[in-house]
Amino acid sequence: MWDYTDKVQEHFINPKNVGEIKNASGVGNVGSLACGDALKLTIQVDENDIITDAKFKTFGCASAIASSSVLTEMLIGKHIDEAKHITNDDIASALGGLPKEKMHCSVMGREALEAAIADFTGTILPMAQGEVICECFGVTDLEIIRAIEENNLRSVEEITNFTKAGGGCGKCEDRLRNLLDDTVAKSSDVPKAQEKKKRMTTLQKIKKIEEVLEREIRPTLKKDGGSIELIDVDGDFVIVSLRGSCSGCHSSQTTLKEYVEKKLREQVLDTLIVEEEK
Amino acid sequence: MPLDHENVIYLDNNATTRVAPEVVETMLPYLSNYYGNPSSMHNFGGQVGAALKDARASVAELIGAAPEEIVFTSCGTESDSTAILSALCTFPEKRHIVTTRVEHPAVKSLCENLDTLTGRKHRITWLPVESDGTLDLEQFRQSLTEDTAIVSVMWANNETGVIFPVEEMAQIAHDHGVLFHTDAVQAVGKVPINLKETAIDFLSLSGHKLHAPKGIGVLYVKKGTPYVPFLNGGHQENGRRGGTENVASIIGLGKACQMAAANMEEENTRVKALRDKLEKGLLENIPKALLNGHKDKRLPNTANISFEYVEGEAILLHMNQLNICASSGSACTSGSLEPSHVLRAMGVPFTAAHGSIRFSLSVYNTEQEVDFVIEKMPSIIANLRALSPFWEEE
Incomplete structure (x- = not known):
């Protein structure tokens, strides 16, 4: 059972502005039957660039229908320039939120809006020009990068929830991970002021790693009832053991890579690889 | 209030059954x-x-x-x-x-x-x-x-x-x-x-x-x-x-x-007759509805029907409004994005695979229930098709 808000249910049971505007100023078509959802959005724009009418036709699940319906309500009366700034998050918020697996429905609404505006202004959609990464659902790298940046996505699973990419055969998983890593690295591009770390002896490494563990990492893990022990340092490999509630925790791998490794790379040596003791 | 079994029409017996x-x-x-x-x-x-x-x-x-x-x-x-x-x-x-x-x-x-x-x-x-x-x-x-x-x-x-x-x-x-x-x-x-x-x-x-x-x-x-x-x-x-x-x-x-040993005959006659009535009623009253699976080499209680150009989860939620319980092979009901691996293996086209509903009956179902479902389903499907960008292109 999906946990839909009352607002989603209301827009699903009694959708607003269903249909198609004849001789519309702009038409946006996204999705396909094969993908399991599709949206045709038509807008009417007056001489002052105000959207006077918007209608939709949607093939898809309840949240796809509700996202389309609420989008048309948001559009009517808005200036085109204002409408351009509507994001998928605005659509989801207008519905009181969507289940995370359904966020792609709000993304579809936003993409249809962009397509309709591009059709109206006679411009080419930048998103469609990217390279297709997910063949199953035809999602381009540009769409994925934008979803990562705008929604602060931090896992491949989240990318799938928002863009559907990777939800079919799964073959593009590695490419999605690379895109994610690159995008995240770029966005957290703090100026690399620190001079390149010099070569360090193993003893120096151990000392510095212990310092960071004690000063920053252990206090953070402790908040969740966990802890960490340094077992060995072998070249760039830092072998640790997670203790307390961290051991056996489902997200311990994420903690290890996304948090511990990241901190140690920042503060000790950017080539370090953290691994759990087998 | 939680839904009591007496208030629902339960056609999801392949998911689970009422404890006798x-x-x-x-x-x-x-x-x-x-x-x-x-x-x-x-x-x-x-x-x-x-x-x-x-x-x-x-x-x-x-x-x-x-x-x-x-x-x-x-x-x-x-x-x-x-x-x-x-x-x-x-x-x-x-x-x-x-x-x-x-x-x-x-x-x-x-x-x-x-x-x-x-x-x-x-x-x-x-x-x-x-x-x-x-x-x-x-x-x-x-x-x-x-x-x-x-x-x-x-x-x-x-x-x-x-x-x-x-x-x-x-x-x-x-x-x-x-x-x-x-x-x-x-x-x-x-x-x-x-x-x-x-x-x-x-x-x-x-x-x-x-x-x-x-x-x-x-x-x-x-x-x-x-x-x-x-x-x-x-x-x-x-x-x-x-x-x-x-x-x-x-x-x-x-x-x-x-x-079950004692009911086997009823399952094979009365339940099958109800299933057949439901199936016939839906296929005859709803255009572009297709039966999935061999007509005869089949359990007496199951009917899997695809309604083309609409999506299964949306159908299920409308049925849910009427307290009719069934299942769908739609991707959107499973949390995955690909529709049922069973229907895809059978080569059911995407137009139909996304809109499949499984009705599965038991000895507890009645003819009135089946009649009610036959009466309500056509408008559910028609209303969703009115929303579908693919329907009028047909």
Whole structure:
């Protein structure tokens, strides 16, 4: 059972502005039957660039229908320039939120809006020009990068929830991970002021790693009832053991890579690889 | 307020069934007064053991087995895992398994993860199905090799109800010296089964699909078939499955099996007639509605119908508004993004696969309920099609 808000249910049971505007100023078509959802959005724009009418036709699940319906309500009366700034998050918020697996429905609404505006202004959609990464659902790298940046996505699973990419055969998983890593690295591009770390002896490494563990990492893990022990340092490999509630925790791998490794790379040596003791 | 069963039209019996009131009644004393451990030496526990023995006999009788061939487990999934892993432990040198592309996740996912689970490489043959969901026996025959450890083929498909000729397939497997397992979770209680006369080595069944509670399953192990336990522990189940027995549920399952044996004819006549009426009513009153699966080689209670150009979850939610319960093969109901692997294996086009609804009946359904559904479905589909950008292009 999906946990839909009352607002989603209301827009699903009694959708607003269903249909198609004849001789519309702009038409946006996204999705396909094969993908399991599709949206045709038509807008009417007056001489002052105000959207006077918007209608939709949607093939898809309840949240796809509700996202389309609420989008048309948001559009009517808005200036085109204002409408351009509507994001998928605005659509989801207008519905009181969507289940995370359904966020792609709000993304579809936003993409249809962009397509309709591009059709109206006679411009080419930048998103469609990217390279297709997910063949199953035809999602381009540009769409994925934008979803990562705008929604602060931090896992491949989240990318799938928002863009559907990777939800079919799964073959593009590695490419999605690379895109994610690159995008995240770029966005957290703090100026690399620190001079390149010099070569360090193993003893120096151990000392510095212990310092960071004690000063920053252990206090953070402790908040969740966990802890960490340094077992060995072998070249760039830092072998640790997670203790307390961290051991056996489902997200311990994420903690290890996304948090511990990241901190140690920042503060000790950017080539370090953290691994759990087998 | 929670929904009471009297207020819903429950057409989702392949997902789970109502626990028969008679079953509940036989279970209750074992949840209160008779709490003894059947393995105990004293009479207080021992008397429970005697009740288990009767239940075992009832289960055996329903499927034409001997009581000592029945191993109680916690669910159908455990039974499936036990059978397949047992065969792999028996023949560690054999690394090939034959199954189908339309198995339940209990078998499908196990086969997909075998290498990780066992630390050894395996080769899986996924037998394809025809567009009506049936198997090609010649292709099956050719898939068997000296390296094949076990064949696992479901008796009846949970989504379409299509029945596979497992008795014949088990014989073919045996002629090649290969063990045969069948996941009969959907078939037991709905179609006659007489294991004595078959070459089937392992059969899985699940209590909650035939009006017993959830959390009780059975693995039938043919006498003489090599067997390695999955759960090691105490001597329960003759050392074939450790763990204290789920006493009340086993006794409930015994009762449910007695009732299923008695109801089999009703299932095959009255339930089938209701299913046929529902199916005919929907196909005749709704344009672009298609039946998925072979019309005749099918369980008497299941109808899987695709409504083209609309999406299954949306249909289900509208049905839910009317308190009609059913299931969909739509991707949106599963949390995955790909529609049912069963319908895709049958080559059902995307236009139809996303809009499939499974109606599955039981002896508790009435003609009024079926009439109500036939009356309401056409407008649900028409309203959703009015929203669909693909509909008017037709």
